[in-house]
Amino acid sequence: MATNPAVERSPEWPDARQYRRSLRWEFPLYLVVLVTVLMSVAGYLFTRQYVTEVTSNVVNQLLIQARSHAASAAKDILSPDGPDVLRLSSLCRELAATNPELYWSGVADDQGLFLAHTDIRLLTGGGRLRLPVTPADVQTGPYDSRAYTVQDTLYIYVPIRERQVTIGHLALAFPTEKIQKARTNSIVTVTTVTLVTILIGIPMVLWLVSRKLRPISTIVTHLRNVDPSNPSLDIPVGGKNELAYLAETLRVMGIHLRTTQEERLQTDRMVRELEIAREIQIGILPRKFPTGPSYEFCGTYISANQVGGDYYDFLPFDNHRLGFLIADVSGKSLPGMLFMLMTRDIIRSVATPDRDPRQVMCDLNRELLGTIRKGMFVTMLYGLLDLRTGHVAVASAGHNPIIWISSTQGTTSLVRPPGYPLGLMEPAVFDQRIESQRIELTAGDWLVQFTDGVNEARNPEGTEYGMDRLTQALLTKRQLEPADFINSTLEDHCTFVGSAPQFDDITLVAMKWRGNPIARTGQEIDWYAASV
Numbered sequence: 340m341a342t343n344p345a346v347e348r349s350p351e352w353p354d355a356r357q358y359r360r361s362l363r364w365e366f367p368l369y370l371v372v373l374v375t376v377l378m379s380v381a382g383y384l385f386t387r388q389y390v391t392e393v394t395s396n397v398v399n400q401l402l403i404q405a406r407s408h409a410a411s412a413a414k415d416i417l418s419p420d421g422p423d424v425l426r427l428s429s430l431c432r433e434l435a436a437t438n439p440e441l442y443w444s445g446v447a448d449d450q451g452l453f454l455a456h457t458d459i460r461l462l463t464g465g466g467r468l469r470l471p472v473t474p475a476d477v478q479t480g481p482y483d484s485r486a487y488t489v490q491d492t493l494y495i496y497v498p499i500r501e502r503q504v505t506i507g508h509l510a511l512a513f514p515t516e517k518i519q520k521a522r523t524n525s526i527v528t529v530t531t532v533t534l535v536t537i538l539i540g541i542p543m544v545l546w547l548v549s550r551k552l553r554p555i556s557t558i559v560t561h562l563r564n565v566d567p568s569n570p571s572l573d574i575p576v577g578g579k580n581e582l583a584y585l586a587e588t589l590r591v592m593g594i595h596l597r598t599t600q601e602e603r604l605q606t607d608r609m610v611r612e613l614e615i616a617r618e619i620q621i622g623i624l625p626r627k628f629p630t631g632p633s634y635e636f637c638g639t640y641i642s643a644n645q646v647g648g649d650y651y652d653f654l655p656f657d658n659h660r661l662g663f664l665i666a667d668v669s670g671k672s673l674p675g676m677l678f679m680l681m682t683r684d685i686i687r688s689v690a691t692p693d694r695d696p697r698q699v700m701c702d703l704n705r706e707l708l709g710t711i712r713k714g715m716f717v718t719m720l721y722g723l724l725d726l727r728t729g730h731v732a733v734a735s736a737g738h739n740p741i742i743w744i745s746s747t748q749g750t751t752s753l754v755r756p757p758g759y760p761l762g763l764m765e766p767a768v769f770d771q772r773i774e775s776q777r778i779e780l781t782a783g784d785w786l787v788q789f790t791d792g793v794n795e796a797r798n799p800e801g802t803e804y805g806m807d808r809l810t811q812a813l814l815t816k817r818q819l820e821p822a823d824f825i826n827s828t829l830e831d832h833c834t835f836v837g838s839a840p841q842f843d844d845i846t847l848v849a850m851k852w853r854g855n856p857i858a859r860t861g862q863e864i865d866w867y868a869a870s871v
Contacts, residue, residue, distance in 0.1 A: 371541050378540075382533035386526050393521040398486045398493070401438075401513065405497040406484060408434060409509040412446055413501045416454065427455035434511065442492065442512035446499070449506050468496075468510055491515050616676050617642075623683060628821075628848075629653050629661060633726060636663070637821035638848030639829060641792075641841070648675030649790050649844035652683060656692030659726045665788040665848055666719040667738065669760075674715070681710060682717050682761070696721045696734035697775040704736070704761045704769045711762040718760045720788060729780035729852050734773060736761045739789055742810060744817050746783025751810045754778060782854030785824075787813055792843035793832065799839045804832060813849075821851050 408430055415423040415430070427446045434444040435457050445456035447468035453461050460466075487494040493515050499507040620642075628636040640649060648669065654662030666682060668675045682703070689702040699721055707717070718738040724731050733741060737760035740753040758773035778786070789809070796804045812831045816824050825847060832845075 370544060374541060374544060375537055378533050378537050382529055386529040389525045389529055393525050394518050397518050397521055398495075401493075401495055401511065402484050402486060402497065404434075404437070405495050405509055405511055409497040409499045412509055413499050413506060416446070416448065416499060416507050417501055422448070422454045424455055431455050431457050438511075438513070440514055440517060442514060444509070444511045447508050447510065451508075454507070468508055488515060488518075493518065620676050620679070623680065624651065625653055629655070629663075631726065633729070633853050634724070634850055635821045635853065636848065636850045637825050638788075638846070639825055641845040643792065643841045643844050648679060649792070649846040650679045650683065651788070651846055651848050652686075654687065654690055660692040661724045661726060662690055662692075662721065663724065663788075663848075663850070664719060664721040665738065665790065665846060666717050667790045667844070667846075669714075669716050674712075678711070678715055678717070682707065682719075686719075686721070690721070692723070695775050696723055696732050697773055700734045700736050700758065700761070700773050701766065701770045704759075704764070705766050707762040708765070716760040716762040722786075724850075729784075729854070731778040731780060731786065732775050733778060734758060734775045736773065739791065739794070742785075742787040742789075742813060743778055744785035744787065744813060745781070746785075746817060747781055749814070749817075751814050753806075753810075780852040782852065783817075784852045785813070785817055786850045786852070788846075788848045790844060790846040792841070792845035793847055795843065796832065796836050796841070796845070797839055798835055798837050804835055808835070821849060824849055824851070 412427060412430055415426040431444045431446065435441050441457075443457045445453050445458075445461065445466075445468065447453045451468040453466045453468060456462050456466065484497045485495070487496075491514060493513040495511040495513070497509045498505045499509055624640060628638060630636065636653070638651065640651070642649070649665075649667055651665040652663070654664070656662060664686065666679070668679045668682065685706045686699065686703050689706065690699045700719070703719075717736065719736045720733065720738040720741055721736075722731050722733040722741070733754055733756055735741075735756040736758045740755035743752045743754050744750075745752070754776055756774050756776045759769050763769075764772075780786070794804055794806050794809050798804075812828055813824075816827050819827060828847065
């Protein structure tokens, strides 16, 4: 018997030593790295945004303060007697007093000439207001207010306007220390929050994830200790999450796996038993077909399963009488084969050369009724051939008809003696129905026996081969020799069936009557001594 390639290539149970890395710790490690990177990036972005906002707030406060003083300076510049330098100087000193960190403050006219300044030297020297050439940072406010950061100094310029006309500028110079301090404080704050979050969050994440993934360790530990020959996957994992579902699924799979292993062992035993049964069945079928000067048998048997229920046999009684039979046992496989063996033994004990086929069938039915299992039966066709005359007596126990091909007329006849299957009816009913029929063969005639697997076979479209197709195929091949007759008929049958599966045993046995009655005693059935 061919070995299943899938079984040969079945993978071995995984070696636990090759899988040492624990997902319980590997996953938290990846998570810690990810959280650290995300917190660092988030801290950096948040710090940057926070520093920007703090710087903007400081500058905006200074701009607002400068604009409020610029509004009052407009009246002093447009004084009827010319710019009121005293009031403008007072405004500059007021700004300096309000902002102790202020470097200087000054008021310039629309030409840039300082009218007032906290540094008296700029006034006496005709100092002018000049905007930075290469400011490092520029922030524009409402009404063209501007803030420049150059190195460590913050310059603020606010236009002094009257009726939308710029008549001068108020300028302030501040150290950037306040801004740098605000930036430093914000960086320290955000960094501290980030580090504290990481230092506190990571251990909590590790603890929480490790606790939640602990069932994985439990599952893996049980899997490492599984005995492949007796897999038990009863893993103690509770809860209603996916890991609990996985553990329950593995438990059920373990049960199915054990059941499958047991079924496989039973199947292997059954396969071995079927192999033995097939050898027995092949052994009880005739190894040779009877052949003599006036006749020749030939046939074939194709089982649908490892062990089939079809059976044929030949019973040589003496030098001029030969019994032949074909049977189909209900049920296939081992029970059918055993029933076939029992039927073979019984018919060989009740069939004699002087008994009519009808009597043989009645005795066989009577014997089977006492031993057959309920629901099983046998269909059989039994014939007795007189090799001297070509006379045939035939009885049928519910079997397919025997096909008689007449060489002289070129026609086929279905010989169908009435009868019930063996093992179903009580003797009183069975004996009353069964009859024998006689056939007178002439030279060139054929007798063909077959089982349901021949005429009831179907092609892929579901069309049945049928009796008409069978008889027509046999009739067109009647001039062939017996072996070619059988082979050619099977070729036609296979061509019709095509790729459709075989659902029943196929048995086809044919006998060609050549005529030439026996001239010398003892030459007709010498084949039997070599076939048993």
